Amino acid sequence: MNLTARTAEQIGEALRRTRKARGWTQSDISARTNLRVATISSLENGDAGTKLATVLAVMAALGLEFRLVERGGSLDIEDIF
Amino acid sequence: MNLTARTAEQIGEALRRTRKARGWTQSDISARTNLRVATISSLENGDAGTKLATVLAVMAALGLEFRLVERGGSLDIEDIF
């Protein structure tokens, strides 16, 4: 899974793929975050107007965290081994 | 540098540290992003209401990108070598 993101579209895609990998629906995320399903939908579809708080809530629900890395920076160890 | 972030405060801190490491001012970022200095300030101080577009613009100006990784996930290769 490539979870590198420089755009809202890439973040939305990564969140949707992670959610599906967990076997969850947008409704499940909604229940865990108190965000509306419509808000999750908008985020997954790449709305750059989404608030940081919303992104972080969904990330937390999915068990994800951010790493801020240099563009073209070090590879993740799992990309090698 | 630990650039792992789960909160707006951690993202703001990481952005500020990266900016300083580049020897730049908030005004420099402002010029590169067309965001106000006040907006950069707010973001660096951990305002979770900041829009994703704003975060991404500052990240791009700093030459950074996101990686979405599992909490407690794989280490960055530079943490080993």
Add this chain to the structure above:
DNA sequence: GTTCCTTTTGCGGCATAGCGTAAATAAAAG
């Protein structure tokens, strides 16, 4: 002290996120 640069805070304004609710599509299951 003063000067200079940087960061933070405040104001009025416009644009829009996220809310509740609901309906309309889309996709999956039977």
Add this chain to the structure above:
DNA sequence: CTTTTATTTACGCTATGCCGCAAAAGGAAC
């Protein structure tokens, strides 16, 4: 196919981001 579930879109609403602009506060150097 029909039924069920999932996702998207729309309405009116309140809250707030970001804007320009400005002033205040903080920090470093002299």
